[in-house]
Amino acid sequence: MRESTALGDSTETPTDTRTEATDPHDAADRFDRTGAEIQQVFSLEPGAVDDLRTRLAQTAEARDLADVAYRTLDSPVGPLLLAATPLGLVRVAFAREDFDTVLQTLAKKISPRILEAPDRLDTVAAQLAEYFAGTRRAFDVPLDYALSTGFRQTVQHYLPHIAYGHTQTYKEVAAHVGNPAAVRAVGTACATNPLPVVVPCHRVLRTDRGLGGYLGGLEAKTTLLTLEQAA
Amino acid sequence: MRTPFDEAVTRHGGTVLRVCRAVLGAGPDADDAWSETFLAALQAWPDLPADTNVEAWLVRVAGRKAIDITRARARHAIPTDALPERPTALGVARDDEVHVWAQVARLPERQRLAIAHHYLGGLPHTEAARIIGGTPESVRRAAADGIRALRRTHHADEAAQSARTAHTRKEHPDA
Incomplete structure (x- = not known):
């Protein structure tokens, strides 16, 4: 297969990749390209694509x-x-x-x-x-x-250290990552965790043991915590 | 392009397969052309300008890949005195869906190419003519003639089908 020339061959490839305006000849006998006839007549067997x-x-x-x-x-x-x-x-x-x-x-x-x-x-x-x-x-x-970057990434790196079936508060996590005042920032780091479930931000709760928030919804957070309590 | 490539496969996978099949017949060659098209597209994707007409661009790539395969097939063909019998070489009629591709395969090459690039691929006549040769007018005619022939067969098939169904109902009114 001429892999490298396929898209780069300037003799064959139009330099303008945008479609030109429809030429006037088309208008007279424009086929039904809305797709209905194509899909019906030129059918593909299910699963082909x-x-x-x-x-x-x-x-x-x-x-x-x-x-x-x-x-x-x-x-x-x-x-x-x-x-x-x-x-x-x-x-x-x-x-x-x-x-x-x-x-x-x-x-x-x-x-x-x-x-x-x-x-x-x-x-x-x-x-x-x-x-x-x-x-x-x-x-x-x-x-x-x-x-994620910066402090958020630091927090997310820390989260897997909270053991299965255990929880910590946002405040405790802030202290563990060496920034006890950054409680709110820990909350943001958990809320923007790109790897929920695998990086267990669901194990972080409010100081009053309230659920706090969760990207997947509070119901999902409860489901995960219950699962870990039961196992 | 800064949009997920996967979307282009979802949106245009069917169109590209139709183009490949119209040029090469339904089978491994068309499948290879489809794969090579999307692999090349995946590679080029991030560098493609955001205002690109993706379908038209894919159709052009598919057309070239299909022609590459046609040429490779011609190069590897073994010359013989007697024409081998190959009624199923292009598009094996496994079922109704594949049937149409066997019909397409029986059309003259020029009609197939015109149908592939213009009718199925949506390229304007002028551009299809640049790719497959000839004048825009001749491309228009070739596509129209091919589609007319296919419509005839398609509707004849459908008529035969409903005649058979009607006949069956008459024979077995309880069925």
Whole structure:
């Protein structure tokens, strides 16, 4: 395959990548390109494109072309979106965050080379399934903290040190990361945690033991805390 | 482009597959052209200007990939005296969906290329003509002739189908 010339061959590739205005000849006998006839007459068997997408994801992985791979996963706290860079898991998102919006943000902040490529996320998906089944207490997957910086990242790095089934207050976390006055900033770090569940911000509560907030909703936070108490 | 590449696959995967099949017939060659198109697109994606007409751009890439494969196929073809029997070489009629692609495969090459680039791919006649050769007018005619032939077959098939259904109902009124 002439891979490198495919898009770069100036003799074949129009330099203007935008579509030119429709030429006047078209108007007279413009076909029905609204898609109805095309879909009806030029039909594709169900699954034809899906099979090709699966193959595309595998080849892209083999050639290191996908900067962000993602998949979705059903869980007791609703569907989760998992996304990973070659460095590690970069994002866990709840359905209420809207997966399309999450992917748009990943495209802007990390890379638009995003593909649904479940294989890269096999390990973390399996560990999450074990966690939700109550048979796993800690995650052992590489994490990519690319979506957070500074103090927020410091807090997020600290959170996995809160043991399974235990909780700490925002105030306690602030003290542990060496900035006892930064209670509010700890709250923000938890609220913007790009890796919820895996980085357990759900184990951080208010000083009065109130739930505080949670990206996935308070119901999800309660579900996770109850799960960890029961196991 | 700063939008997720995956969206382009969702949105245009079907169109690109139709273009590849119109040029190459339904089968492994069209599948390869589809894959090569999206792999090349994935690589180029971040550098693509944001105002690009993505569908038209993908159709151009797919057209070139399909032509590459056609040429490779011609190069690797073994010359023989007798024409081999290959009724299923382009588009095996596995079921109704694939049936149409067998019909497309029987059209003259020029009609198939015109249908692929203009009708299925949505490129204007002028641009389709630049890619497949000839004048815009000849592309218009080739696409129109091909589509007319396909519509005829499609509607004849449908008529035959409903005639069969009507016949069955008459024979077995309780069915």
